[in-house]
Amino acid sequence: MTRRASGPVGVTALVSADHFVSHVFLLALPPLFPLIAGTFRVSETRLAVSVTLIFVAQFLCQVPAGELVDRVGGKRVVVGGLALTSVSIGLAGFATAYWQVLACAFVSGVGQSPFHPANYALLDAAGDAASEGRQFSLHSFGGFVGFAAAPVLTTGIAALADWRIALAVIGVGGLVYALVLLVALAPVHRRVLRASTAESVDDDSGSLLGSVALLKRPLVAGMFAFFLLVTLADTGLQTYTTAFAVNGLGFSTVVGNSALTGFLAVTAVFVLVGGWVADRYDAFALIVGGVAWSALALWAALALAPGSTGFVVAWAVAGAGFGVSLPARDRITNALSGAADTGKSFGLVYTGLPIGGALAPVLLGAVISRFSYGAAFAVVAGFFLASALVVLALHRVRP
Numbered sequence: 001m002t003r004r005a006s007g008p009v010g011v012t013a014l015v016s017a018d019h020f021v022s023h024v025f026l027l028a029l030p031p032l033f034p035l036i037a038g039t040f041r042v043s044e045t046r047l048a049v050s051v052t053l054i055f056v057a058q059f060l061c062q063v064p065a066g067e068l069v070d071r072v073g074g075k076r077v078v079v080g081g082l083a084l085t086s087v088s089i090g091l092a093g094f095a096t097a098y099w100q101v102l103a104c105a106f107v108s109g110v111g112q113s114p115f116h117p118a119n120y121a122l123l124d125a126a127g128d129a130a131s132e133g134r135q136f137s138l139h140s141f142g143g144f145v146g147f148a149a150a151p152v153l154t155t156g157i158a159a160l161a162d163w164r165i166a167l168a169v170i171g172v173g174g175l176v177y178a179l180v181l182l183v184a185l186a187p188v189h190r191r192v193l194r195a196s197t198a199e200s201v202d203d204d205s206g207s208l209l210g211s212v213a214l215l216k217r218p219l220v221a222g223m224f225a226f227f228l229l230v231t232l233a234d235t236g237l238q239t240y241t242t243a244f245a246v247n248g249l250g251f252s253t254v255v256g257n258s259a260l261t262g263f264l265a266v267t268a269v270f271v272l273v274g275g276w277v278a279d280r281y282d283a284f285a286l287i288v289g290g291v292a293w294s295a296l297a298l299w300a301a302l303a304l305a306p307g308s309t310g311f312v313v314a315w316a317v318a319g320a321g322f323g324v325s326l327p328a329r330d331r332i333t334n335a336l337s338g339a340a341d342t343g344k345s346f347g348l349v350y351t352g353l354p355i356g357g358a359l360a361p362v363l364l365g366a367v368i369s370r371f372s373y374g375a376a377f378a379v380v381a382g383f384f385l386a387s388a389l390v391v392l393a394l395h396r397v398r399p
Helices: 008-025 032-039 050-071 074-092 097-112 115-126 131-160 163-183 186-198 208-216 218-247 253-277 281-305 310-334 343-348 352-370 373-394
Strands: none
Touching: 008 074, 008 097, 008 186, 008 352, 032 050, 032 097, 032 131, 032 163, 050 097, 050 115, 050 208, 050 343, 074 097, 074 163, 074 186, 074 373, 097 218, 115 131, 115 310, 115 373, 131 163, 131 253, 131 310, 163 186, 163 373, 208 373, 218 253, 218 310, 218 343, 218 352, 218 373, 253 281, 253 310, 253 343, 281 310, 310 373, 352 373
């Protein structure tokens, strides 16, 4: 098993499955909010603070986690992070008070913080440039499947037992997979450490402050901005699509949920397409074309005011462009660093995700309150277009 795992296919499978598990944990709590709220007699809105805490913990810890990856190797960090997340989610099932659920959520966010820098460091060490896009696409696809599976797993187990058992079972499952990674990734771990010690590291990247100093590089700063903008758009879509359909357009909840499901499903499929084309064509052009396509699809829907079927189709079309852009995004991010600072580069630019995830509901909620749902989704499309413009500008300064 260990020998097979040392090659690109084995590592890609292991790391993609790790991304699946990570995303299951990210959505482990929200589907159970109605049950947890009844147990502790708090509102679901108060329980939603747990999601914010996960994002906050990721934001605070992701850059240090990236630094740690470059110092001790991706395997140790990702296994430790997965174990910490597994234990914290499992312990949430034994909570006796609301604050304990929040504490477990925060700790799980700390455990989530190494996943991106560590996974990408492992993929970089095991892969080759010719198939890099496909590796990244499978990794992203694993995450999307994890998001889709989380509500089914948690509510399914809760229906058979209760919410406490559901969280405990998922936590144990995560610990089991952490042991699998500990054994299977040993050869890649040794290669990561050899590459890190063999390659010289810039003086401005040898500490936590030095990691942040990587933002002095135009490509790193630009990709951070891209991650932030595109996450504002993506999170806004996931947060408000159903409410927009019902309150803004007068459609049913089924239509709103269908549009959101269509966006996510088509994104997942086109992530795989994007991996294939990212290995053959210019990554900058793919990102610009993909996210600009998403922006235009949303603006067209707002301008033409289609019926319920057209609304669902427009959201699916937007998902196609977004999905194509994701493997190209990861190829560019990986090219920003050498073997010795892959963790720092991914850890830094990926902080745009928790920041965008935390800000999008607040910013777009303010637009909805002040103007309308339509205005908020015009802003979402604007975020997509702004991210395309950022990458277009980066195209001129690339090495």
